Amino acid sequence: MTEVSVASTGTAISTSQIPIVDYLRLGDRPHLVAHECTACGARYFDRRNGCARCFGTQFRTIDVPTDGTITAFTIVAVAAPGVPVPFVPAVVDCDGTKVRANVINVEPTPENVRVGMPVRLATYVVGRDHDGTEAIGFGFEPVGA
Amino acid sequence: MTDDVWILGISMTKFGKHPDLDIVDLAAQASQDALRDAGVSMSDIGVLAAGNLMGGGRLGQNLQKQIGQTGIPVYNVTNACATGATALRTVIMAIKAGECDMGLAVGSEKLSGAGLLGAGGQAKAADSAFEPQGRFGAVTSLDGRIGTDTMPGVFAQIGMEYDHKYGGATFDVFARISEKNHSHSTLNPLAAYTKRLSLNAIKNDVMIAYPNTRPMCSANCDGGAAAVVVSGERLRRMDPDQRRRAVKISASVLTSDPWSDGCQILPDINTLTRNASEQAYKAAGVGPEDLDLVELHDCFATAELVHYDNLQLCKPGEAVDFFESGATWRDGTTPVNVSGGLQSKGHPIAATGIANVWEVCHHLRGEAGDRQIQDAKVGLAHVIGLGSACGVHILERAAA
Numbered sequence: 001m002t003e004v005s006v007a008s009t010g011t012a013i014s015t016s017q018i019p020i021v022d023y024l025r026l027g028d029r030p031h032l033v034a035h036e037c038t039a040c041g042a043r044y045f046d047r048r049n050g051c052a053r054c055f056g057t058q059f060r061t062i063d064v065p066t067d068g069t070i071t072a073f074t075i076v077a078v079a080a081p082g083v084p085v086p087f088v089p090a091v092v093d094c095d096g097t098k099v100r101a102n103v104i105n106v107e108p109t110p111e112n113v114r115v116g117m118p119v120r121l122a123t124y125v126v127g128r129d130h131d132g133t134e135a136i137g138f139g140f141e142p143v144g145a
Numbered sequence: 146m147t148d149d150v151w152i153l154g155i156s157m158t159k160f161g162k163h164p165d166l167d168i169v170d171l172a173a174q175a176s177q178d179a180l181r182d183a184g185v186s187m188s189d190i191g192v193l194a195a196g197n198l199m200g201g202g203r204l205g206q207n208l209q210k211q212i213g214q215t216g217i218p219v220y221n222v223t224n225a226c227a228t229g230a231t232a233l234r235t236v237i238m239a240i241k242a243g244e245c246d247m248g249l250a251v252g253s254e255k256l257s258g259a260g261l262l263g264a265g266g267q268a269k270a271a272d273s274a275f276e277p278q279g280r281f282g283a284v285t286s287l288d289g290r291i292g293t294d295t296m297p298g299v300f301a302q303i304g305m306e307y308d309h310k311y312g313g314a315t316f317d318v319f320a321r322i323s324e325k326n327h328s329h330s331t332l333n334p335l336a337a338y339t340k341r342l343s344l345n346a347i348k349n350d351v352m353i354a355y356p357n358t359r360p361m362c363s364a365n366c367d368g369g370a371a372a373v374v375v376s377g378e379r380l381r382r383m384d385p386d387q388r389r390r391a392v393k394i395s396a397s398v399l400t401s402d403p404w405s406d407g408c409q410i411l412p413d414i415n416t417l418t419r420n421a422s423e424q425a426y427k428a429a430g431v432g433p434e435d436l437d438l439v440e441l442h443d444c445f446a447t448a449e450l451v452h453y454d455n456l457q458l459c460k461p462g463e464a465v466d467f468f469e470s471g472a473t474w475r476d477g478t479t480p481v482n483v484s485g486g487l488q489s490k491g492h493p494i495a496a497t498g499i500a501n502v503w504e505v506c507h508h509l510r511g512e513a514g515d516r517q518i519q520d521a522k523v524g525l526a527h528v529i530g531l532g533s534a535c536g537v538h539i540l541e542r543a544a545a
Binding site: 023078084137 | 273274275277284285287288289291293295298305316351353354355404406407409
């Protein structure tokens with residue numbers, strides 16, 4: 001959890017923030033990190049028991065580039081109860097590392113999202129718990145948005 | 146070393162709504178029909194494999210209690226949407242291993258009104274504290290926030306990924322694939338839906354996950370299917386009529402995902418299907434050009450397109466051109482899903498991987514009535530369960 005100062009009506013208030021997932025790093029330059037297999041270079045975002053590609057068990061943490069390209073997407077119009085629609089799940093290729101994320105800050109129509117589109121990481125507030133802690137989510141927005 | 150293995154009898158129930166039948170009823174109906182079709186009884190059966198995904202387990206023993214308890218080994222099988230094919234393959238393996246010379250594989254599912262599959266995750270209670278949990282250290286449910294786990298959304302992206310790689314895979318192309326299958330099912334009295342849908346009706350129906358509208362998604366329904374499998378050695382001692390109607394299982398293959406780049410971000414349903422088809426063609430000694438019909442896993446219109454390529458029905462990257470040529474319509478060079486496929490025949494999950502084999506057998510036996518593919522000699526049945534498991538069976542008509 002990170003403590004950040006948020007300027008509001010001229011008064012500094014201390015707000016606690018937590019990333020939606022542990023592979024999102026907050027701070028001045030929010031970015032994703034991956035577990036990279038030290039033997040073969042395969043990259044993963046979840047807690048690992050080993051490498052699915054080479055069976056190695058040593059990993060290092062690497063920063064994932066924040067710019068990428070959409071290689072697949074959909075526009076979900078029907079989802080489970082409580083999940084707001086529409087939203088735009090996508091696969092984003094960040095200089096060789098595939099990332100799963102929503103495309104955000106875009107009109108969710110087939111005219112406004114396309115495969116091959118350049119995008120960059122962006123964060124937003126997902127919600128707040130009873131302690132006032134903000135959960136910070138991420139997505140990718142069109143470059144120039 | 147191993148003898149040939151054959152389908153001796155096979156059956157599927159009507160797919161659709163069966164409010165008065167449970168999964169045991171559907172499995173029993175399919176099994177008793179398959180035994181009748183084979184001309185044998187439960188006393189001939191040496192192994193039972195029973196597939197069911199959503200019903201809670203032990204279908205096999207519950208089925209035995211209704212149709213015959215003979216003390217034989219029972220394997221209860223789940224393997225996502227490849228459950229039926231896995232049950233079939235379990236029986237085939239037992240026979241090939243020499244444990245018995247005849248077995249019964251069955252799959253049964255109740256899915257009418259099941260709604261959206263794959264939608265999981267609990268919404269976070271508003272008054273609790275954020276606490277990282279699970280393999281991603283997530284503080285809340287991720288579905289809808291970091292992509293989607295729903296089947297329509299996943300398979301939609303798989304179709305769009307094909308478009309990104311090769312181009313030309315438009316909404317219109319996917320909708321026309323669905324138009325084909327909804328047209329084919331008009332000739333299949335056992336299909337859940339037998340109404341022809343116009344292209345406009347398909348495109349203007351409710352959007353589920355772009356580019357798949359509702360009729361472009363597999364139809365949740367109830368159904369059962371069962372097959373009696375026999376060794377070649379036992380078959381040779383059977384009546385001429387049983388031998389004439391028997392269908393040779395020339396290949397039975399099951400694969401899972403080999404690691405590929407990004408496969409844990411978006412499931413790679415391509416590599417394992419390509420691997421399964423390569424193994425199956427090699428085992429059967431046939432090529433894609435020899436196939437008279439194909440039943441492939443069109444759980445969504447987007448999936449059917451990529452599987453033309455994965456099953457090597459066309460050259461790599463040419464699935465759109467292949468479809469545009471008319472090849473996959475029932476009067477084309479490689480008819481695909483003449484049953485109506487999962488989009489129109491329906492997809493009672495565990496029954497699907499045996500029902501598609503039933504469809505192929507029906508044509509190879511020359512018993513498919515109005516939708517008979519003339520002089521069909523070789524066919525292929527394919528399923529994929531996300532996660533993933535891929536089953537491919539190649540079937541051949543008995544030599545006259």
